[in-house]
Amino acid sequence: MIPAARPVIGAQERAAVDRVLASGLLAQGPEVAAFEAEFSSVVADRICVAVNSGTSALHLALLAAGIGPGDEVIVPSFTFAATANAVALTGAVPVFADIEPRHFCLDPAAVEAAIGPRTRAVMPVHLYGHPSDLRRLREICERHDLLLFEDAAQAHAASMDGVPVGAWGIAGSFSFYPTKNMTTGEGGLVATADEGLARKIRLLRNQGQERRYENEIVGLNNRMTDIHAAIGRVQLRQLAGWTADRQANARFFDEYLEGVVTPAVADGAAHVYHQYTIRVVGLDRDEFAAHLAAKGVGTGVYYPIPNHRLPAFARDVDLPETERAALECLSLPVYPSLTEAEREQVATAVNDVAAAGS
Numbered sequence: 001m002i003p004a005a006r007p008v009i010g011a012q013e014r015a016a017v018d019r020v021l022a023s024g025l026l027a028q029g030p031e032v033a034a035f036e037a038e039f040s041s042v043v044a045d046r047i048c049v050a051v052n053s054g055t056s057a058l059h060l061a062l063l064a065a066g067i068g069p070g071d072e073v074i075v076p077s078f079t080f081a082a083t084a085n086a087v088a089l090t091g092a093v094p095v096f097a098d099i100e101p102r103h104f105c106l107d108p109a110a111v112e113a114a115i116g117p118r119t120r121a122v123m124p125v126h127l128y129g130h131p132s133d134l135r136r137l138r139e140i141c142e143r144h145d146l147l148l149f150e151d152a153a154q155a156h157a158a159s160m161d162g163v164p165v166g167a168w169g170i171a172g173s174f175s176f177y178p179t180k181n182m183t184t185g186e187g188g189l190v191a192t193a194d195e196g197l198a199r200k201i202r203l204l205r206n207q208g209q210e211r212r213y214e215n216e217i218v219g220l221n222n223r224m225t226d227i228h229a230a231i232g233r234v235q236l237r238q239l240a241g242w243t244a245d246r247q248a249n250a251r252f253f254d255e256y257l258e259g260v261v262t263p264a265v266a267d268g269a270a271h272v273y274h275q276y277t278i279r280v281v282g283l284d285r286d287e288f289a290a291h292l293a294a295k296g297v298g299t300g301v302y303y304p305i306p307n308h309r310l311p312a313f314a315r316d317v318d319l320p321e322t323e324r325a326a327l328e329c330l331s332l333p334v335y336p337s338l339t340e341a342e343r344e345q346v347a348t349a350v351n352d353v354a355a356a357g358s
């Protein structure tokens, strides 16, 4: 079975973990500082603050900017629940806006329509590794005096007009969960150009203290460990090559897939294919996936239930493109360790299932 995701952990990662274990310094220390310095090359030299998960990265960025009770933050519903969770955990209200159908990211027109008197911020998600329409979203935010937070959990090294994601808004948040384009095991990171915001996030991740026992504000323990950072430093060195491999696999699928809708790339966008997500139209998506599984091809459905219909958020909003995507989307294996034989097997299986069903 070709799995839907396959993290690459090699000898270098194991050696890096060994090095940290041998040092006896396991918690946040020099490896985290080095990882932060090195990751800044991915986000146009922004200041980086590493934390224990992508969810924490979103949460602390919002908290540090003062988002809280009484505020609304516009988010997509077609995303992992962490996006809206992070907003809700600050005491603010996530307001769901629809996506645009070609790239699955927030539709700027829908964002503008959702702005109300309590709106303080917009948090687009660069879903599947495709950058959101950052030009228009930033313009809308400037015009309405709103903060732009980027959920870049799935989009390491993606860019729009040559500017990397995570370098557009007040803060960009990344995840290093094992299935992401690079991993630390678990982990996350906030990128920002604002030194004051970075300091606040550093305080929030560490019980509100910069110096031990001199707690300045109320904070959490959301620190990354040196063990995780050491893994991340090795993975980061491979990110560019892995991204190119993902893009090459995507080009192959673009060329050979038939009978399904392949993912579009917006003008100016560099898509990093965290997922290669097709639309299954005119056939039942879940049956399509079951037929692929029978042919040895694993797939993922991200996300079958949009956030606005989850019990955690239940909202009575009309988001037709979100609903359609939730029914039609199917993600194929596209990761860098996919062999040429495997990608041919994936393409043949998709084409055969599509042809049999049409």
Ligand SMILES: Cc1ncc(COP(=O)(O)O)c(C=O)c1O
Pocket: 053, 054, 055, 056, 079, 080, 082, 083, 125, 151, 153, 154, 175, 176, 177, 187, 188
């Ligand atoms: C879009 C999105 N936002 C946020 C997160 C949260 O990241 P983490 O799982 O590292 O907390 C994830 C990933 O899991 C994600 O896909």
